[in-house]
Amino acid sequence: xxxxxxxxxxxxxxxxxxxxxxxxxxxxxxxxxxxxxxxxxxxxxxxxxxxxxxxxxxxxxxxxxxxxxxxxxxxxxxxxxxxxxxxxxxxxxxxxxxxxxxxxxxxxxxxxxxx
Amino acid sequence: xxxxxxxxxxxxxxxxxxxxxxxxxxxxxxxxxxxxxxxxxxxxxxxxxxxxxxxxxxxxxxxxxxxxxxxxxxxxxxxxxxxxxxxxxxxxxxxxxxxxxxxxxxxxxx
Numbered sequence: 001x002x003x004x005x006x007x008x009x010x011x012x013x014x015x016x017x018x019x020x021x022x023x024x025x026x027x028x029x030x031x032x033x034x035x036x037x038x039x040x041x042x043x044x045x046x047x048x049x050x051x052x053x054x055x056x057x058x059x060x061x062x063x064x065x066x067x068x069x070x071x072x073x074x075x076x077x078x079x080x081x082x083x084x085x086x087x088x089x090x091x092x093x094x095x096x097x098x099x100x101x102x103x104x105x106x107x108x109x110x111x112x113x114x115x
Numbered sequence: 116x117x118x119x120x121x122x123x124x125x126x127x128x129x130x131x132x133x134x135x136x137x138x139x140x141x142x143x144x145x146x147x148x149x150x151x152x153x154x155x156x157x158x159x160x161x162x163x164x165x166x167x168x169x170x171x172x173x174x175x176x177x178x179x180x181x182x183x184x185x186x187x188x189x190x191x192x193x194x195x196x197x198x199x200x201x202x203x204x205x206x207x208x209x210x211x212x213x214x215x216x217x218x219x220x221x222x223x224x225x
Contacts, residue, residue: 004158035215040217041217042119042121042204042215042216042217042218043159043204043206043215044215045212045213045214045215048212056212091158091159093158102147102208102213103149103161103164104151104159104161104213105161106151106158106159106160107158108156108157108158109158
């Protein structure tokens, strides 16, 4: 399809393990965002990529979290040594550019459960 | 400190009546405001937006009102339909970076 694709849709892991979450943005979209939604909470900004610029990492909650975007397209969010509080839905979004009238196109998210 | 607040976690209305969802913000640098709608197991989808230079934007059954002096915006849905039942997120943008509220769950009863 032409939308934002995320995989896996569900991930169950044990505390202390590393996980990788993948996002395929809409073709041609230069901006890519990661958000997470904990149970009963709103969307928490994690990280933003725009073209070849340095990413905005201001929302990453700890140094266990990292993300990369290869070739200006696919992005991977990595969480090392997962903790139970990392359990949440991780949402990826893309947009044509980080401009003024910005609306985001979201994927369906990855539900991460840390046991 | 939460910059975008949706103080009502839930709202229930009768089909055909008006739904009013509210949102307050604290950062005066926000220059663009958006509403997103989210169904279970799906990502949020864009619904309607408004620039800070306007006070109203209408799109079919959906109207967003902005009161800058009060730092308040609202989304009106009229007439409400059962298919409108979803979680609605308010978002405020500063130079393109969006901050989201916690969402309001709207239930429209047939």
